[in-house]
Amino acid sequence: MADQSEAAGKPVEAAGSTSGTPGKLTEFYTGSPGHKLNTPPIFPPSVHDLLRQKETYIPDPGLKSAVNVALLLGLPLLLTGPPGSGKTRLAYALAGELGLGDPLEIVVKSDATSRDLLYEFDELGRFQDAQASARDDEAGREADTRPLSAYLRFRPLGQAILKAGGAMAELETLEGHAFIGRHAHEPHQYFKDIAPGLFLKAPAPTATLVLIDELDKAPRDLPNDLLRELEDMTFEIRELGLRIRVPRDKETNIPGTRPIVVITSNAERSLPEPFLRRVAFYDIPYPDPKDLARMVELRFAELQGSAAVSAGIALFHEIWRKFPQGERRPGTAEFLAWFSYLRLQGLGSDNKLPAQMPQAVRDSLALLVKGKETQDILTRQIDELLKPKTEASPE
Numbered sequence: 001m002a003d004q005s006e007a008a009g010k011p012v013e014a015a016g017s018t019s020g021t022p023g024k025l026t027e028f029y030t031g032s033p034g035h036k037l038n039t040p041p042i043f044p045p046s047v048h049d050l051l052r053q054k055e056t057y058i059p060d061p062g063l064k065s066a067v068n069v070a071l072l073l074g075l076p077l078l079l080t081g082p083p084g085s086g087k088t089r090l091a092y093a094l095a096g097e098l099g100l101g102d103p104l105e106i107v108v109k110s111d112a113t114s115r116d117l118l119y120e121f122d123e124l125g126r127f128q129d130a131q132a133s134a135r136d137d138e139a140g141r142e143a144d145t146r147p148l149s150a151y152l153r154f155r156p157l158g159q160a161i162l163k164a165g166g167a168m169a170e171l172e173t174l175e176g177h178a179f180i181g182r183h184a185h186e187p188h189q190y191f192k193d194i195a196p197g198l199f200l201k202a203p204a205p206t207a208t209l210v211l212i213d214e215l216d217k218a219p220r221d222l223p224n225d226l227l228r229e230l231e232d233m234t235f236e237i238r239e240l241g242l243r244i245r246v247p248r249d250k251e252t253n254i255p256g257t258r259p260i261v262v263i264t265s266n267a268e269r270s271l272p273e274p275f276l277r278r279v280a281f282y283d284i285p286y287p288d289p290k291d292l293a294r295m296v297e298l299r300f301a302e303l304q305g306s307a308a309v310s311a312g313i314a315l316f317h318e319i320w321r322k323f324p325q326g327e328r329r330p331g332t333a334e335f336l337a338w339f340s341y342l343r344l345q346g347l348g349s350d351n352k353l354p355a356q357m358p359q360a361v362r363d364s365l366a367l368l369v370k371g372k373e374t375q376d377i378l379t380r381q382i383d384e385l386l387k388p389k390t391e392a393s394p395e
Contacts, residue, residue, distance in 0.1 A: 044344070047337045057086065057093035058287075058294050066282035067094060073280070076230065076261035078215075078271075081284035084331020087264040090284075091211040094262065103211040103262070104156030108218045114225035114235075117212070118158035121239045122151040148240055149194045156210055157226075158244075159198060160259035161233055163206045165246040167192035167199035177241025188242060205246075205257040216265040223275035230261060231278070287332055289313050295332070296339055300348070308348035312339055315354045315361070318385045319368060322378055330368040338367045355386040 028041055059067070067090070070077035079087040091103045106117055126148075133144035154162060162169075169191045192199050215223060229235045233246035233255045246255040263279065265271065287295070292313050297304045316335055323329045330338070339347075345360040346352050354361055362382050369375040378385075 047340050057089050058291055058298070059086075059090065059093070060285065060287065060291065063090065063282055063284060066280055070280035071260065074258055076227070076263055076279045078263045078265060078276070078279040078281045079284060080265050080267050080281075082328065082331050083266060084333040085284045085286070086332050087284060088211065088213060089333070091209060091262040091264075094260070095209040098209070098260075100207065100209045100260070103209045104160055104259075105211045105213060106156045107213045108215050108222070110217050110219070112218050112222060114222055114229060117155050117226065118161075118229070118235050119155055119237060120153040121237070122153070123239065126151045126239075148188075149196065152194060152237070152240075154195055154198065157212070157229070157259075158235065159195075160208045160210045160261075161229075161235065161244060161246060162191050162195050162198055163202070163208050164233060164255065164257040164259055165191050165244070166205035166257075167203035169205075169245075169247050172243040172245055174236065174238070174241045174243055188240070191244070194237075194240070194242070207257055207259060209260040209262065212261065212263045214266060215263050216268045216271060220272065223271055227275055227278050230259075233258065289317070292316075292332075292335065295336060299336065299340070300343055303343075303348045306348050307351065308353055311353045311355070312342060312347060315385065316368075319365075319378060322381065322385075323369075323374060327371060327374060334368055338364050341367060358382055358386055361386065 028043070067077060069075075079090065081087055091105075095101060095103045109116075129143035129146055132140050134140065135143075167190060171188055171190060171193070173188070188194065192203070212226070215226075234244060236243050246257070248255050289310075293309050296309050296312070303309050316330075316338065320329055341364050342354065342357070342360060345357060345364075347354065347357065347360075362379055365375055365378055369378055
């Protein structure tokens with residue numbers, strides 16, 4: 001890496017920078033006391049951002065069929081598989097192919113309720129404004145004119161249901177509820193009245209893709225509550241006394257538009273049977289070497305047919321086999337991050353293979369091995385692992 005005098009007044013080009021030159025700079029951080037660059041280096045994009053590009057995702061035939069079954073029947077698709085197997089990336093690939101933009105993503109928490117997936121309401125802010133509205137000053141006047149929609153924040157599932165109805169879908173008032181006081185004059189007739197910013201670009205009913213990640217972390221009742229709201233395409237906002245209901249065809253009683261819903265689970269605990277009966281399901285298997293090669297070649301088109309790809313996959317499988325029984329092995333996402341790192345260190349450039357870059361392979365174990373004991377063992381075995389092996393799938 002260039003020292004301070006060499007870097008003075010010059011942009012520092014890093015591996016994976018905009019030039020795309022693998023191996024040009026192998027370190028950002030030298031650890032040398034007093035070392036400092038005058039110009040910050042150009043950092044490459046996050047590997048997570050790159051992996052979310054639909055062009056890098058290859059579903060196996062079973063997954064493709066499960067997606068189409070769910071789409072044809074309008075069912076949520078439940079995906080299981082170990083962490084890193086591609087469950088989340090499928091949602092991004094599907095939304096990208098269907099032209100729906102990025103998924104509306106929810107990461108479920110252990111204390112989540114179905115309301116948390118639909119909307120938030122700032123009750124404290126509303127109370128404070130109610131107190132301030134009595135003051136005869138600018139702050140009081142602002143508080144007095146702030147609409148109820150200012151206290152609402154719709155979460156991804158709520159946004160998806162609202163968009164399915166469209167800007168001009170009519171709101172319903174809950175029985176026995178009336179707007180009084182400073183909000184009595186506010187219009188609450190259409191979806192756009194409570195979510196004005198949601199329909200600026202697309203006022204017509206619009207399909208979206210909702211990704212509900214790690215549903216197995218949720219409380220026991222949430223999955224069933226979630227499906228009821230999705231099937232009925234309705235939910236209530238009790239703080240406002242309103243019901244959101246997507247318009248239905250008068251003859252068939254079927255909503256005109258529904259969101260596409262992809263749900264992931266790491267199977268840390270079982271999901272309720274009533275929920276499982278009402279979704280399509282697929283467990284994503286570990287990809288075979290041919291699929292891994294296709295993923296790599298889509299990400300690095302210049303390596304198509306290169307010996308570096310097959311050698312990298314063979315080495316990954318050798319490392320994969322060395323994991324102790326019961327310890328979590330690296331998934332597809334970790335493999336792609338690992339291969340990306342080796343590529344940045346020069347793998348495939350001038351026909352360079354993993355056996356010619358043992359130190360980079362040792363360093364790359366930080367991406368695959370998340371336990372000190374196994375990392376120490378594999379670090380000591382790198383020279384042996386780098387000897388030529390016959391490519392094979394993990395057991």
